[in-house]
Every structure is written in C-alpha cells, then in structure tokens.
Amino acid sequence: MIKQKVRVKTFQINGIDVTGRSDSTILEVAKEHDIHIPTLCYLEGLSCVGACRICLVEIKGSNKLIPACTGKIKEGMEVFTDTDRLHKHRKMILSMIFAERTHTCSVCVSNGHCELQDMSVELGMEHSQVPYLTNRFDIDASHERFVNDPNRCILCTRCVRVCDEVEGAHAWDLVDRGLDTRVIHDMDDPWVESESCTSCGKCVQVCPTGALSEKGVSATEMVKKKSLIVNLLEMRNRER
C-alpha cells in the first residue's frame, strides 16, 4: 500500500499548541488533545453535518462562530472553546432546541439516559430562554419494534446518516422545513410500510433523545448502546 503523504498543521486551542492532520476538523483535534467541546448532532463514525450548532467555537480575528465538528483546521489559527460568549450562545441554542418540541422528561422513555437532557445539565440550562411552542406531532408507532416520536426529535439527523452510511439503506430522510421538519421513511410512509427500512434498529440506538425508542419500554427504560457504531465500523475494517 502506498502511504499517502500526511500533512500536519499546528495551531492553538485555548492557548495550547496542538497539531492535527491537515484534513481534520477542530473537534477531532480537540478530542485527540482531550479538550472537551460539547456536541449533540456529532457522532463518532458518522459524517458531520453541523446540524445543532452546540459545538460552536471562536476563532481569533473572526467575528463568526463556527461549528467545531465541521470546521477544518488551519495553520496558525487560534481557537477558543470556552468563552462567555460561547456559553451564552450555546445556552440559547439549547433553549431553542427544547422550545421547538415538547420535552416532558419525567414521562419520557429516555429520562435519565438522554443526551439532550445531559447537555442541559452540562451547559447549566435551568429554564428555556424562549417560550415553548408546544407543537404537537403524531407519533409513528406502526413498526412492530420501534416508535418514532417527533415531539422529542432535535433534528440531529443521526438516524438519517447512520441508515445511509452504515446500514446502507437510506430509509430515513427529512421532510418539510423549519419548525415543521420531521424525519420520515421513504415518501413519508408509516414506518411499518417502509420498503427500504431493514428494521436493523441502528437509528434507534444512535438517536440522542427519546424520539426513537424501542416499543413497549416505559419511562426511563430506554438505554441506548452508544458505542454500537464505532464497534461495528471497527469490526468491518478488521475484516477487510
């Protein structure tokens, strides 16, 4: 195998000198150096889409905040991950995510094991800064084993990506726009009728919230296998 020439870039995160492969994202390099940046839509093993904006970071010399999960590194750049400005914006973004749908944690299947809930703890969000919209979406419980409750969805598209990139089925996609956006199967068919869904359940396992869950579980009982995708990809690579 011909080794590709790997270029390395050197820059700073929070005043610490770091290096990374030239095609890396800020998030990847930060992780390699044990610098924590909060994320929601990002999931190791899947492509990055920058859907949630929780991972925003500041770059010296630029007024624009950029998502660390999609922002590529540049030689000599100075990145800040932990500023008051970022805290303020992250909290507002999280408030908006909560306000967009109905998150009644106390009765939710994911209560206690939810990445959105954990994020509110991490960011110290005690209440929403914007009013709740309390839109109501129909639940799709047609599948024999799974339930899709758009009322708890944060539109991170992990389900869409895992289905497309790992399972290879691309059964999920997005429909409608703005506040009405939902993840759907095929042509917005009930889950049970989806021709493309293989019922593998990867989407359920990667969903960060109670939006996708196993059928029949009660409040707090939906514990997801977080490292499933990384393990799966590792096994596949080993076989090759």
Next chain:
Amino acid sequence: MSNTKDNTIVIDPVTRIEGHAKITIDLDEQNRVDDARIHVTQYRGFEKICEGRPYTEMPAMTARTCGICPVSHLIASSKACDAILAVRPPKGGRNLRRIINLAQIVQSHALNFFHLSSPDFVYGMDADKADRNIFKMMQTHPEMAKEGIKLRAFGQKIIEELGGKRIHPTWIVPGGVSHTITEQMKQNILDQIPEAMAIAQKALRFFKENLPKFEKEIETFGNYDSLFMGLVNKKGNLEHYDGTLRFMDAQGNILEDGIDPRFYKDYIGEAVEEDSFLKSPYFKPLGYSKGMYRVGPLARLNVADACGTPLADRELEEFKALGKGKPVSNSFYYHYARLIEIIYGIERIEELLGEKQTLDENVRAHAGVNRNQGVGCSEAPRGTLFHDYSVDNNGIITGVNLIIATGNNNLAMNAGVKQVAQNFVDGSNVTDGALNRVEAVIRCFDPCLSCSTHALGIVSSRIELRNAKKETIKVIDRR
C-alpha cells in the same frame, strides 16, 4: 373575616386539604343555611393531554396528576396497561405492587391523621385558627407529631426502597414491576415494622379515647344515608389492589357484588355539574343523587366482611359495632377507618414480604397491544380509582377516562358540607369554629382535588357566603 350583610359564605381555599377548592354557603331570607356546596376550581384537563401519547407513558404521566398519591395512579394505570397487553403480571410482580400500594396507603393515612387532622382532635374545633396546625403540634405534643412523621416515613421508605424514588417512582410498569427486590431490602422493611405498628396502635388508642369529645361532630359530620362502594377480594374481605366491586346500601344490604371493574360504566354514571370541575359519579341503577355513594377507608371497612389480618380484624369488630348492625355512616369515622387501615396495611406488608414468591426473579410480563381498551382499578388511600384507556392498534392513546377517589365522593362530600353548615353555621354570626367544621368535614374525606379534576385540584379554601338572591355577601379566605 368580613361581616354577613348579605347571605353567602364562601370558604376558598379550603385549608389543610390537598389542592384547591371553594365552598359556598347559601343563606335564606332568615339568614339560615339553605345550601352549601364544594366547588373545585382548578381544571387540569389531564385526560386530553394524554391523547396521542403511547400507552406506555400513561403510568408515569398519570402519576403526575398527584404529588400525594402517585403510587395509586401508577398502580391503576399499570393495571389498565396490563389489560391492554392482555397479561397478568407474575405473582412476584403482583406482590410487589401490592406492597407498594399498601405503603402508599399507610403513608397517606398517616399524613391525614397526624399532619392534617390531629390538630382538630387535640385542640378542638373551636381553637384559634393559628393553633390548629402541625407546627403547633410540634410545640405542644412533640411526641405525637414526631410519631406521625415516623409513621409516614415508614411508608415512604418502602416506596423508596422498592421504587427507588420517593415521589414519583417509575418502577411500576405495564406487565408488572421493572425490577426485583433483594433479601436486604426486604429485611430493611421488616426491621421497621414493630415501631410502625406501635405508633399506629397508639394513635388508634388516642383517637378512641378522645371520641367522646366529639359527640356533636359525630352526630352531624356527614352523618347521612348513602351507598358505599369498595373492592373486596374473593373471600369478601378488604382489598386494595385487585378484586371486584361491591356496592352496599345504608342498611347494609349488598346491592351488587362481584362486579368486574372492567364493567364499571354499567354501574357508575358520571354527572357533570356546571359550577365545579369535579364530575359527580353515582350508582347508575338508582340514578343521580339517590345513587350517591361513598368510597375510601370508611366505605371499604363497611363493605368488607373482614380485614383478613388478626390485629386489624379485632379493631374492625369494634368499629363495625358502631353501626349497630348497619354500615357505619358518620363521615367523622373516616378517621377511625383510616387508623384501622394503617394497622391492616402494616400487617399485610409483613405477610406479603414473608411470601416466597415476593422475591421471585420473574416480576414482569411482556407483550404488545392485544386489546384496544383497558380498565385498571385499585383502591387508593382515598377510595376506588379507575383508569380507563382506549388505544389504537399501535398503542397510541385515543381516549382516557379517570374516576378518582375524591370524584367518587363528590356527591357525598357535598351532602356532608351541607349538613355541617346547617348545623353549625349561623348566617348572622359566622364564627371561625363553624367554618373550621365545614372544612373539617371535607377533611374527613381527605379529598385530593388536584387529581380528581382529571385532574381538577382541592384543598385549601375560600368560603363564600351568598344571600337568598345568590349574591356574594362575604368572602372568607383561609390560607
């Protein structure tokens, strides 16, 4: 308190009950009490909120209708879900549900007796308002107040031990319970039983000794004919978890027996009153108002042939003697019945913990939606509780009907309020003692209005006094 130029007294909110209620007292031209009613003023529209949600959320959701007896809702709700799944939880799961249900009853009864009602017993109905509360009790009767707290803690600790969380345990689930208990947990509970029993017996003794002080109240505190409804087991004995419905009339005749709660709608009608959010259930065969029935501790002891545990049965015998061959009809004796039920609860918890199956590994049955409707019925501290759910084939809720204990007692509670008002309230000179009695009769029923209004909310009070023209002439806030 303002004066009574006109003639309606409104007690709003009723104090030392859980939730929000208002009482109106209507006077006639001569300033005598013509009518008195309780109005539940908080509307919570719970049944609507549930529509469109998966049935699996219902136990946790309905437990939120009440911060006082969430366990009761969890039980009734999970039973309704069992019916939707068409499963019967394994014996281990059933036993554990029974234990937690009894623990809830013990702690709730202890709360009512020691925290809410005992100030009336200790200081009398005419004592200064500022003195009739648990804080005063702490000063003058610290031992009794402490015991109350201990007994309540006994029930709460069991709930915590089993459910993991004191207020809203999510441990009771469709099909059974989510996890088993250990030998150690069992032992922890058993260790506390002797002390709890001693406190309960002492409280009962105290109550019986003080009964003569309340002769007038006993005579007139919701002392009227009504039917009684409650669950009984196969032997016809006291039952709080399963069993069938029994209806008894004021003479002690059994009107209906062995009714599967699934068919409750054939026996219970629900009238809606325009001035209250609380629906008024009645025994259908006799029609509205004649079909007025009471539920809760008094009703349960009346309809049951026996308790089935030795200490409680001894007390029950004495209790039943009060009725002189008929059911005990004075609502004042709800307090008495509550104390007997505490004793029963503690005995039964001990028995159940002794059963081998209680520690079984198998505590939960799994299934999908097998029926489109499910009714769950159990006895909550305050009385019979019905959860009735309709679901589509995917388990999404399409309809919910809840009949809550306090709702069951609505007509009877109103009859009690009227009787007490007529006996104690003088329209031209409204005293605090009289108003306290009006509230106290409501406390006999230990209403929890926040959930009964589906949950609409009671129990703090405003009394409105209205004249013959129904104009409010005086409002008394009793916060």
